[in-house]
Amino acid sequence: MNNLMTKSTQNVMMKALVIVALLIGALFAGFPVLWMLSSSLKSNTEIFAYPPRLISESFSFDAYRAVLTNPEQLRFFFNSYLVSILVTIFTLIVGILGGYSFSRYKFKFKSHLNVIIIGVQAVPPITLMIPYFGLIVALKLYNTYWALILTYMVFTLPYAIIMMTGYFNTLPRDLDEAVLIDGGTSFVALWRVLVPISLPGIVSVGVYTFMLAWNEFLFALTLTKTNDMRTVPVGIQLLMGQHSYEWNQMMAMSVLGSLPVLILFLVFQRYFIAGMSAGSVKG
Amino acid sequence: MANITISTEAKTRNWHKTGKQLVPFAYLSPTILLLTVLSLIPIAIVFYYSLMDNVIITRDTPAFVGISNYVDLITDSVFHQALGHTLYLTIISVIAHLILGLSFAMLLNTELISPGMRALFRVVYILPWVFTASIIAILWRLMLNPNGIINFMLISVGLASEQIEWLSSRQLALPAVTFINIWSGYPFYMVSLLAGLQGIPKDLYDAGTIDGANRRQLFQYITLPQLKPIIISLAMLDFIWTMHQFTLIWMTTGGGPIRATEVLSTFTYKLAFSSYKFSMASANAFIILALSIIVALFYVRNQRATDE
Amino acid sequence: MNKGVISLFLAIVMLAFIATGCGAPATPEPPAAEPAVKEAAEEPATEEAAEPAAEEPAEEPAAEPAAEEPATEEAAEPMGEPVTLEFAQWWGVELPEGSLRDMMDEFEAQNPGITVELLSAPYAATRQQTVAGAATGTMADVVGLDGAWVNDFVKQGALANLSNLMSDAGYDDSELAAQIQLDGSTYMIPVANFVYPVFVNLDLLEQAGIASPPSTRAEFAAAAEQLTDAENNVYGWVLPLSVEQPNGIQNDVMSWVWASGGSMLADGQPNLVGNEDVSSAMEFIKGMYDAGVIAPGAFAMAEPDKVEEFVNGRVGMMVDSLAHINLIRERNPDLNFAITALPAVEGYTGPRGLPYASWGIGVAENSEHQAEAWKLIEFLMSQETNSKLSSLAHAFPGNVNATPDYVETDESFAAAFDVFQNGYLANEFVGLPVAEELMRQYDEQFQLYLDDGQTLDEALANAQAAWMESFQ
CATH class of the missing domain: 3.40.190.10 (Periplasmic binding protein-like II)
Incomplete structure (x- = not known):
């Protein structure tokens, strides 16, 4: 009896402790974002006012209105969606094929290829800028969606392959062997059997890919020339003039930009979280 | 696309085996094609630049100078500073990401609160991940401004007596930038580790409890070893990514004040786009590559050990 | 020398470099179910090497014009053939919305057959793109310039010699308030100047x-x-x-x-x-x-x-x-x-x-329409357009005869104009x-x-x- 009492008191204590810790963590994670939200609802002058206030006298949705009524800005959102979705689809297809190969086959140069795939992402992207830019111009891809899509695939593929290899490694080989015995090809085994049951892993790689493509800035700026090809991060930068910034609109645009990503995460979080584990356990 | 130059008879005989050998490469061919054209070629050009002088900046034909760009760099005191700052930033970030990521993941994994609450907290906790680096830089610049909200709060609660120059003092700039990087990078760890935690079989804990292990022991003998493979993968990727961190540092401090936050990436950027020393910048890139490759090798070796 | 071949060669060297870099710790794969067939395994390696060879030569035509674009081309341009000029600058972002476009419409009306495509981006982004464009020969025909950039772009051979363009066009440069010159030739003309009081x-x-x-x-x-x-x-x-x-x-x-x-x-x-x-x-x-x-x-x-x-x-x-x-x-x-x-x-x-900063203008060396590009500059520097532009930007005009309207209507600017007239423009970083x-x-x-x-x-x-x- 006495023992039980202590246990439940202990549990209540524990629960309170966890909630307090969670709240502190949420403050750490969320406060800057709250500040961003607050800034997006202020006038540019109020943003720099001292003492700072969370909700200012100049509270208004003007910044959002300015972003949402500007067709050029809306085009940035459209471009970001288009590019990010296509990058995600292509990365998944190519990454699944690559991961399958690494997971199910033994072949010459396998570990060399593995190191190259990890190694290519080890070169700092800024230094690749000039030759990469020249290459994209030479391939006649400058100022096209393809320039961005292929570039982001280069960034995301190594991670996608590492993760998908790990994920396929956790699935028993009997599954695809059964297909082979029935006379199916390995291709059929992959798409009909492995892919459906690896959905969580695929979703997790997809979300990562989407986030990267959605947020990339440096290449998005350099590889495009006209505003009708540009994405949200570049659009945010376009609000920084030579002498002055439109602070509130930048904040509003990034709040707007983060919403689809958050919704995506909410929708896929179940899959995402389950998927990450299997992939990275053997990563 | 792959033409096999063997006689017809041999072909029929070997068809099965050869075909089998080609299959993995066929699956990998889109990757190989893409990475060769858009990754290895630019890397090769950068490597070529690093051995030449005067690339791009003049119309003269560049001259081959061998490793002299590398020698110049390695003996440059700014490079040493930048390397030191990079290691500081990278190592502290990786460790802090790990600690924060793991603690938050364990908090979010707790059964003590309802699933709805957990989902809500999860969304709040990943917030730093969903913003592009330039906006994170601008946001933190506003908050860490001498007249910003952080100083205001510190002064209000009496933790500071005067305005602290977070980003503009030589002593605080690097820790401040590191802090921003930690803030913006932990969610990736957290989500991955959260996933890892959910992948640990429950019966391990049950068995541990029956054996009389306490919470700390369960963590030490079950949780940590189970998460080790994830932690190693994450640490490697994070190490490489943080070494490349450019936008965040460039847009908060530009490497200043007085090079207090100069890291290899800002140093490279200035060499390339401000001094137009593309050869030196390329050599610098290859030094970063070499450092990253060392990390990648540890990883591959570790992978092999786990595989066997 | 052939850049394509070099990069191809280096791509292979790179592969080898990375491969040997990891060669040491790599232990041989345990024998696979089937013994490896050598030709087959090596096939993809040659394939990937062959691939870029096909892609690479395409780089040549893009790189070439940067080096030598004969000025004769413009003379050969027959009248009436439509020409599109790209005009990259950060001014469109700074000016009242649409006003730069209005000026371009006026220019197009005066010069049938020439259309101007405005590439407006903020200052920092324009700089980044101009640097990349100069390095790869893809700069826009007409570019907005800051005095601090000129020297480097001239060294790269990215900017056309405006002195030549002026004499080709028979232009009288006495109206220009300033020209940024290197080795006696003009490469940039300040269109509008912003003083720092x-x-x-x-x-x-x-x-x-x-x-x-x-x-x-x-x-x-x-x-x-x-x-x-x-x-x-x-x-x-x-x-x-x-x-x-x-x-x-x-x-x-x-x-x-x-x-x-x-x-x-x-x-x-x-x-x-x-x-x-x-x-x-x-x-x-x-x-x-x-x-x-x-x-x-x-x-x-x-x-x-x-x-x-x-x-x-x-x-x-x-x-x-x-x-x-x-x-x-x-x-x-x-x-x-x-x-x-x-x-x-x-x-x-x-x-x-x-001290001052300028909105300068120049022409890309790799432009195929340098004569038309000059026409655009001439238009922007004309008394009428330059007055309008400097009025909108609240700048001091680059044309000595242009008078911005704000001098009469705005007290603060009138005061600034006094400051301006009693001093001289000084920015020693221009052209360095x-x-x-x-x-x-x-x-x-x-x-x-x-x-x-x-x-x-x-x-x-x-x-x-x-x-x-x-x-x-």
Whole structure:
């Protein structure tokens, strides 16, 4: 009896402790974002006012209105969606094929290829800028969606392959062997059997890919020339003039930009979280 | 696309085996094609630049100078500073990401609160991940401004007596930038580790409890070893990514004040786009590559050990 | 030599490099179910090597025009054949929306057969793209330029010689207020100039009991001290020294030297050591820094932050671009401010150098339509268009005969125009090699001096040494 009492008191204590810790963590994670939200609802002058206030006298949705009524800005959102979705689809297809190969086959140069795939992402992207830019111009891809899509695939593929290899490694080989015995090809085994049951892993790689493509800035700026090809991060930068910034609109645009990503995460979080584990356990 | 130059008879005989050998490469061919054209070629050009002088900046034909760009760099005191700052930033970030990521993941994994609450907290906790680096830089610049909200709060609660120059003092700039990087990078760890935690079989804990292990022991003998493979993968990727961190540092401090936050990436950027020393910048890139490759090798070796 | 072959070769070397790099720790794969067939396994390796060979030569045509685009092409351009000019600049972002486009429409109406495509991006983005374009020969036909970029682009062979274009077109350059020349040839023409006078917050000045804006350094330092009220978070002066955007060195630091008729150069070479004009200005700033009258955060502050400090009434005085007048009014309509010339040393009576920034214009060497490009420049520099442009931008015109309308209608600008007419434009960074890097190098040494990390002599000697390297 006495023992039980202590246990439940202990549990209540524990629960309170966890909630307090969670709240502190949420403050750490969320406060800057709250500040961003607050800034997006202020006038540019109020943003720099001292003492700072969370909700200012100049509270208004003007910044959002300015972003949402500007067709050029809306085009940035459209471009970001288009590019990010296509990058995600292509990365998944190519990454699944690559991961399958690494997971199910033994072949010459396998570990060399593995190191190259990890190694290519080890070169700092800024230094690749000039030759990469020249290459994209030479391939006649400058100022096209393809320039961005292929570039982001280069960034995301190594991670996608590492993760998908790990994920396929956790699935028993009997599954695809059964297909082979029935006379199916390995291709059929992959798409009909492995892919459906690896959905969580695929979703997790997809979300990562989407986030990267959605947020990339440096290449998005350099590889495009006209505003009708540009994405949200570049659009945010376009609000920084030579002498002055439109602070509130930048904040509003990034709040707007983060919403689809958050919704995506909410929708896929179940899959995402389950998927990450299997992939990275053997990563 | 792959033409096999063997006689017809041999072909029929070997068809099965050869075909089998080609299959993995066929699956990998889109990757190989893409990475060769858009990754290895630019890397090769950068490597070529690093051995030449005067690339791009003049119309003269560049001259081959061998490793002299590398020698110049390695003996440059700014490079040493930048390397030191990079290691500081990278190592502290990786460790802090790990600690924060793991603690938050364990908090979010707790059964003590309802699933709805957990989902809500999860969304709040990943917030730093969903913003592009330039906006994170601008946001933190506003908050860490001498007249910003952080100083205001510190002064209000009496933790500071005067305005602290977070980003503009030589002593605080690097820790401040590191802090921003930690803030913006932990969610990736957290989500991955959260996933890892959910992948640990429950019966391990049950068995541990029956054996009389306490919470700390369960963590030490079950949780940590189970998460080790994830932690190693994450640490490697994070190490490489943080070494490349450019936008965040460039847009908060530009490497200043007085090079207090100069890291290899800002140093490279200035060499390339401000001094137009593309050869030196390329050599610098290859030094970063070499450092990253060392990390990648540890990883591959570790992978092999786990595989066997 | 063939770039394609070299890169292909290096791609293979790279592969080998990475492969051997990891070769040592890699243990051989355990034998696979089927023994490996050599030819088959090696097949993809040759395939990937062969692939780029097909892609690479395509790079040639793009790289070629940068090197040699004969001027004859433009003469061959038959009349009436439609030409599209790309015009990359950051001005469209700064000007009232659509106004640059209106001017282009007018140009197109006057020049049938030429259409202008505006590529408007902010300053920093324009710079980044122009650098990349110059390196790869993909620059827009007509480019907006900052004086600080010109030297480097000319060295790269990215800019066309405007002197030649002018003589081809039979243009009389007497109307041009300035031309940026290197080795006797013009590469950039300033279309609009923005001077940097001192902005003073009149309300703060009055509160501090100062009757009139300072006109000498001593007065300025005294005023800054009186204005400073650290308790209430008000400071006398604001100094942006961010190394990310080091133009504070040009606008807020070196400008003090030029305002007193000094120079940081001698015969076109750096002259920082033993230069009384420079060292006295630096000591002057250090004096204010030590007195604590400069707003905190100077070492990480950039130009946009500076303006926000002023707009919020936290600094009494700032050196700033005239282009900001409208912005300041818009952000804080109640702010009561005035404009005055940058103070000079006591007893200096000569003309005062006014720091300025320009919207310059140039033509890409790789442009196939250089003659048409020149027509666009001629149009922008014409008395009528230049008056309109400088009125809209609140700039001083690049055409000596152009008169912007604001001089008559706006008191503040009229005052500024006085300042302008009594001085001369001075920005010694224009046309210098790696000008931005020079500012940054100076910035670092100057910060270290302000922070008591070194003496003034050391700072100037170090800056001089760093600069000399770029001048060779």
